[in-house]
Amino acid sequence: MLVGAFACAHTPQLIARPASEDRELVLRVHAAFARVRRRLAMLRPDAIAVVAGDHVEAFFLDAVPALAVYAGAEAAGAFGPYRYRFPVHEPLARAVVEQGIERGFDLLYTQGAPLDYAFFVPLHFTMPEPAVPILPLHVNVYLPPQPTPRRCHAWGQALGQILGARPERVVLMASGGMSHYPGTDRYASPDFDWDRRILDTLRDGRGAELAALTGEELDKAGNVELRTWITVLGAVGAAKAELYCYEPSWHHGNAVVEWAV
C-alpha cells in the first residue's frame, strides 16, 4: 500500500556546499529534510520508492531508457567523497517491472547500473532509523526526447495502482526540481514565479493539471526534472501538497513537499 508521498530537491550544493552558496539557506532546506525524516519514521515504510531523473550517470548515450526500474539486490554509487550503497526491495522491484510491463509500459530494468546522486542526496538526509530498502525508479529528464509529462503521469497512475495492491507499506519520493538550468547560460536566472504557480496548483490538489504541460514548457521553465514530480502526482491523485520549504537560491528553486495519501 502507498503510505506517503514526498518531493525533495537534490541539488549537489546541498550536500557539498561551495562558498558560492548561502549556508543559512542550505540549512533551512536541511531542516525540511529532517522533517521528512521524522515523517518517514512515523509512516514506518517497508520501502522507499524514489523516482529520480538520472544525471547521465546510470545511462549514458549508449542506451537511453525513458523509464527504468532498478531490480538488483542493492544499488550503489559515488559522488565526490561519498560512497553509498542501499539494499533494494527486490520483490517490490520485480512486481513493479512485471506489472508495469503487463500494463503496457515498456520498462527497462537494470540489476547493476550505478546509482546517481539524484537518488542519494535526498536519502542521505531523510533515511529513517532503522534504514529501509529502496526502489530506484528512473525517469529520463536530461536526454531529449524525454517522456512526455502525460506519459509520466500515466506511469505514476499505474505505479500507484501497483503499489496500492502490494502488502508492503511504501513511500513514494520524487527527487528533483524545481527551476534550474545547469550548464546553460540561464543558470543564474531560474524561473521562480513559474515554480510558485506550480506550487499553488499542487497545494490546491490540482496536480493532475501538470500532465497537460509540454516538454517545451518544462525546458523553458528550467523544470525538466519536474517529470519526477508529475510521476508521483499520477499516484497521489487529488491529494493536496503541503509545502515544507521553497528556498530560491541564486541558481535553484529548492522545494520539499509532502502529499498526504
Place this chain on the structure above:
Amino acid sequence: MNEMHYRFPPAAAYPLNRCLYALKSDDAFRARFLADAKAAMAEHGLDADAQAALLAADRDALVARGAHPYLVFMADLRVRMARGTGTFEYF
C-alpha cells in the same frame, strides 16, 4: 528564443560527450586528465578544437560543438572538486 536548453545530442559529438561523461563519472579517467589532459582527451579521440574548448572550460564553445550542457557543468564541477581549488562543506 525557441531553442531548447537541452537538445538532442548530435551523433558527431559522441566522443566529446563520452569524454565529459568520463570526467564526471570515472575517477581513474579524471585522475589521468588532471595528470595529462591532452593524453586523456586523445583517448576519446577529441579533435584540436574540442580539446582547446575543454582545456579552456569554454562552456559556450563546448555546447556549440554538441556537448550536453549538464555534462559540461558536472564535468567542470568534478574536476574542480578533484583539484581541490574550491572549498566545499560536506554534510
